[in-house]
Amino acid sequence: MRLRNDQLPAQLNKSLAPVYLLSGDEPLQLGEAADQVRQTARSQGFSERELLEVGPGFDWNQLLEAGQSLSLFGDKRLLDLRLSSSKIGTPGSKAISAYLADPPPDTLLLITAPKLDRAQQNSKWVKGVERLGVLVLIWPIEGQRLLPWLERRLRDVGLTPEPGVVEMLSERIEGNLLAAKQEIEKLLLLHGPGVVDQEQLAESVADSARFDVFGLVDALLAREAGRGLRMLEHLQAEGVVAPVVLWALAREIRALAEMAAMVEQGRSVDSVMAAQRVWEKRKPLMRKGLKRRAAVWRRLLIDCAGIDRVIKGLEKKDAWLRLQDVALGIAGVNTSALK
Structure with missing residues (x-):
């Protein structure tokens, strides 16, 4: 069955399904929904939990082996399968479908995943979850x-x-x-x-x-230069040290430089973002960034190296003023034209 997030508690109070798939990009709601399933399972005797983190190189045989293995103490088990991407490919789809075809007794499978797009919602493995258990699509509260x-x-x-x-x-x-x-x-x-x-x-x-470091990065990628500068000023006023801000900016710039180079080599933007495991919620921001050439991002990365020298005392300049220039560069403002 398919439920809204607010319908999950009532379903859990009635009975536990053999499998739950919780999907969404809003971390608080996703985390709280998963906690509700885990707490209900514990209250009903599922005292053993096995965590499976699905990342690059994950062996999907681990899921089937976990389903087939016996509990060490004969207890009910919760298999906690956490997907870093909703695109699990053919191996993942086959493994989950095989599990659903013959679910082990006294075992509950909890799958948490980023937002499923329409095609993924219609995939064989997701439909299999809907038939056997519960699918909860978690939407942002806006x-x-x-x-x-x-x-x-x-x-x-x-x-x-x-x-x-x-x-x-x-x-x-x-x-x-x-x-x-x-x-x-x-x-x-x-x-x-x-x-x-x-x-x-x-x-x-x-x-x-409003003023956290990651919010700053997103505001700049959205080309909200004024808002980004206000956030940067607030971070400085709040005592956040310059190396932390530099780390966040340089990390994003480096990723965009690498991805932009791949696009210039002929790869599609979608395939590049998939390869770099960009979350659905951030894809619109990254698309904006990938409209600019890799050379732009490489120049900004060089500017970041210069700020690193300032922070280390090798150059006598104001690190925060230099950070403002880089921030404006990320937002698409030509700072050289302002000087």
């Missing part, structure tokens, strides 16, 4: 759904938001549900259960979603 979700999370932990608090929290976390969870936990820790007002929220919110 737009009009976000405010009720935030208010429910606040009230679930005993916090009663005054008017304007939910809207303020939504504006601060900018759709980052993990950041929302952290801020709600912080409010509860600082003030305890009860009414929370805008002043209390303003004091506790750390703007973690």
